[in-house]
Amino acid sequence: MNRYESAKALYQAEGIATEKALATLREIPISVHCWQGDDVIGFDGADSLSGGIQTTGNYLGRARTPDELLADIEKAFSLMPGKKRLNVHACYAFLGEDKGKVDRDAYTYKHFAKWVEFAKRIGLDGVDFNPTFFAHPMVKDGLTLSSPDEKVRRFWVEHGKRCLEIAAEMGKAFSKPCLVNIWIPDGFKDVPADRLGPRLRLKKSLDEMLSSYDKEYVIPAVESKVFGIGVESYTVGNNEFYQNYAASRGICCLLDNGHYHPTEVVSDKIPSLLAFYDKVALHVTRPVRWDSDHVVLFEDELKEIAKEIVRNDATDKVLIGLDYFDASINRISAWVTGERSMQKALLYALLLPNEQMKALQDKGDFTRLMVAQEHAKMLPFTDVWAEYLARENASENYFDEIALYEEKVLKARK
Numbered sequence: 001m002n003r004y005e006s007a008k009a010l011y012q013a014e015g016i017a018t019e020k021a022l023a024t025l026r027e028i029p030i031s032v033h034c035w036q037g038d039d040v041i042g043f044d045g046a047d048s049l050s051g052g053i054q055t056t057g058n059y060l061g062r063a064r065t066p067d068e069l070l071a072d073i074e075k076a077f078s079l080m081p082g083k084k085r086l087n088v089h090a091c092y093a094f095l096g097e098d099k100g101k102v103d104r105d106a107y108t109y110k111h112f113a114k115w116v117e118f119a120k121r122i123g124l125d126g127v128d129f130n131p132t133f134f135a136h137p138m139v140k141d142g143l144t145l146s147s148p149d150e151k152v153r154r155f156w157v158e159h160g161k162r163c164l165e166i167a168a169e170m171g172k173a174f175s176k177p178c179l180v181n182i183w184i185p186d187g188f189k190d191v192p193a194d195r196l197g198p199r200l201r202l203k204k205s206l207d208e209m210l211s212s213y214d215k216e217y218v219i220p221a222v223e224s225k226v227f228g229i230g231v232e233s234y235t236v237g238n239n240e241f242y243q244n245y246a247a248s249r250g251i252c253c254l255l256d257n258g259h260y261h262p263t264e265v266v267s268d269k270i271p272s273l274l275a276f277y278d279k280v281a282l283h284v285t286r287p288v289r290w291d292s293d294h295v296v297l298f299e300d301e302l303k304e305i306a307k308e309i310v311r312n313d314a315t316d317k318v319l320i321g322l323d324y325f326d327a328s329i330n331r332i333s334a335w336v337t338g339e340r341s342m343q344k345a346l347l348y349a350l351l352l353p354n355e356q357m358k359a360l361q362d363k364g365d366f367t368r369l370m371v372a373q374e375h376a377k378m379l380p381f382t383d384v385w386a387e388y389l390a391r392e393n394a395s396e397n398y399f400d401e402i403a404l405y406e407e408k409v410l411k412a413r414k
């Protein structure tokens with residue numbers, strides 16, 4: 001008997017169907033961010049990052065041009081098992097001859113058509129989109145949609161509107177809705193004199209932005225945050241603001257698991273939102289002491305997040321996106337390791353006796369529940385993972401190929 005057959009039998013004895021788990025896993029889309037490959041710089045003129053987020057490290061081979069980024073994405077995605085979407089930020093516009101002439105408030109679909117062509121060519125499930133409200137001269141005093149300067153506020157409202165229009169085209173191109181995630185860096189380093197004003201302006205800006213959009217092909221989401229670097233005292237778009245905004249406007253919340261106090265966990269927020277929302281979007285990341293956006297690893301909180309998606313039958317309600325950026329290691333490897341970690345966590349959750357454990361909880365049999373939870377940890381998960389990789393034509397050793405790519409391609413980028 002091979003490893004998989006023996007694992008299958010052991011799982012079967014626990015009432016768990018490995019075939020079903022494998023079939024489900026390959027249908028769960030993961031939206032992989034485009035911004036790991038170039039340290040979140042983009043194509044539209046920025047030379048550094050701002051807005052309280054930070055990439056650290058200077059490992060060789062950062063993608064410096066659109067062509068390099070596309071090549072790196074293609075390499076990285078070829079080593080990622082499962083169904084993937086591509087998550088694009090507006091700062092990754094292919095401006096061509098419009099460079100220096102057309103600003104973010106006037107981008108159109110033509111500046112992003114290449115992303116759609118590319119995603120189709122490499123066989124992706126779709127494209128998601130994000131307005132880029134940072135790393136731009138129109139961010140004034142750290143503010144965008146909440147700015148008291150009407151010119152600044154209008155500029156960003158228009159940027160948001162353009163992005164919703166572009167996203168509708170992206171959605172249509174795949175006949176599937178495109179998630180448009182709104183994250184703004186707005187906030188203050190020190191104690192503000194007015195906490196309400198900026199929030200009322202943000203509310204007004206969002207209402208203007210969202211006054212019309214394609215309801216069939218666009219899913220707008222808002223991403224809250226507790227603080228950023230240099231924005232420690234006050235964040236306009238905090239959790240309470242956006243959850244109430246989303247609930248009252250019928251849009252979606254996006255939970256980034258780096259955006260809360262260290263003892264607060266997103267795994268526990270997912271079921272709370274599922275009680276009220278049809279869809280919940282995620283930015284899966286790995287915060288180390290702060291919103292550091294480390295590469296996602298197969299760790300306890302990630303497993304817990306995956307459990308909440310799987311056992312609540314929410315694989316089509318929770319839109320899984322990745323959000324991390326590490327410039328201190330090979331960026332392609334960073335990409336692949338994070339995506340595989342997410343897939344592992346989902347498979348791990350799919351292979352748990354969720355029904356039986358829930359029954360124990362409902363009976364109040366917490367002793368047996370604890371024993372069952374510990375027992376489940378020791379089931380031969382790795383053998384089923386190996387089988388998944390084999391069926392996806394993906395090798396467990398992805399690094400050799402990346403090392404070769406580093407030698408041949410990345411090292412030549414001086």
Ligand code: RNT
Binds near residue numbers: 035053256323
């Ligand atoms: C920042 C947010 C946001 C960004 C990306 C680049 O704290 O997490 O999602 O990481 O939009």
Ligand code: ZN
Binds near residue numbers: 183256283323
């Ligand atoms: Zn995020």
